[in-house]
Amino acid sequence: MLGVAEAGFFPGVLLYFTQWLPDSSRGRASAIFLGSSATAYIVTGPITGALLELHGAGGIAGRRWMFALEGAFSILVGFIAGFFLVSRIQDAKWLTPEEKEALSEAVARDREARDRAPSVSRWKLIFHPQVAVLTTVFFAMALTGYAITFWLPSLVEEIGGLSPFVNSLGNLGGFVSPTLFGYLKDTTGSTNGGLYTLSAASVLAVVGVAFVRHTKRGEQARARGRAGVSGEAAVR
Known part of the structure; x- marks a missing residue:
């Protein structure tokens, strides 16, 4: 049900x-929107951890506290946003008449340009190489994103010597990347x-993770070797 409720939000x-927004501004706006999602992870990560620590309070499991409080806040924000998000530019109370006219003309010009473009069958688009x-690229992105979401805490714990707050800081990349991409596009x-x-950043990240994991495994192997030598010496 959560997936069904969320599926239409992004499109x-x-x-x-x-x-x-006119076409020339939508790239940067999309980047800000995606970056805000990553920023939300940074903020809500520690909050979610704190809510999970409420496990047992009032005889309620921590995950139930988390879903109840964060869900209630999301519903409240959605209700309030309904009073500010209007469907038409002309209904925006925060724009001057001149701004409304200029923005409407820019959006109308882009819409007319798209209407003049030759139409393509949806079936042809679906099967277009x-x-x-x-689709394959997006699948890889989703696979990587969910892997990080679910397994990053375990990976950080396995590496050792790192603060759990790294789990939240890691989402900074999700803010920088879309913002940089939108800036370069515009x-x-x-x-x-x-x-x-x-x-290039993805390749660098793979190399960095591999180096950290290899270094940690080497230290663990050396530690086991020293422990084995000490054990043999004690037996003798």
Whole structure:
């Protein structure tokens, strides 16, 4: 049920952007939106940990405290946001008449340009090779994201010597990457710079993780070796 409730949120936000922002500004707006998600992980990580520590309070499990309090806060924010998020630019009370007119004209020009573009069958788009490539890339992203979400605490504990707060700080990358990508897209007019930069950062991350894990395993092996030598000496 959570998945069903959440599934339409992300595409809904992107559709909302098309009604409010011209094409030239949507890249940066999407980057800010994605970066805000990562920032939320940084903030809510320690809060979630604290709520889980309430396990047993009032005879209620910690996970129930977490779902109840965080769920209630989300519902409250959604209710309040309903009074501020309007469907049309002309209904925005925080914009001046001149700003409304300029923004509406910019969005209308982009919409007209898209309408003049040749239409393509949805079935052709579904089976287009580029769509398959993008789907594969997104699958890899989702796989990596969920692996980090579920297993990062265990990996940090296995490495040792690191504060659990690293679990939250690790999400800083989720803020920097979309922001940098959106900036490069708006600056250069192409996604190539962002793709190359993020690919290089991903390779560097893989090398860094492999180095840390290899170093830790080497230290553990040396520690076991010293313990074995000490044990043999004690027996003798």
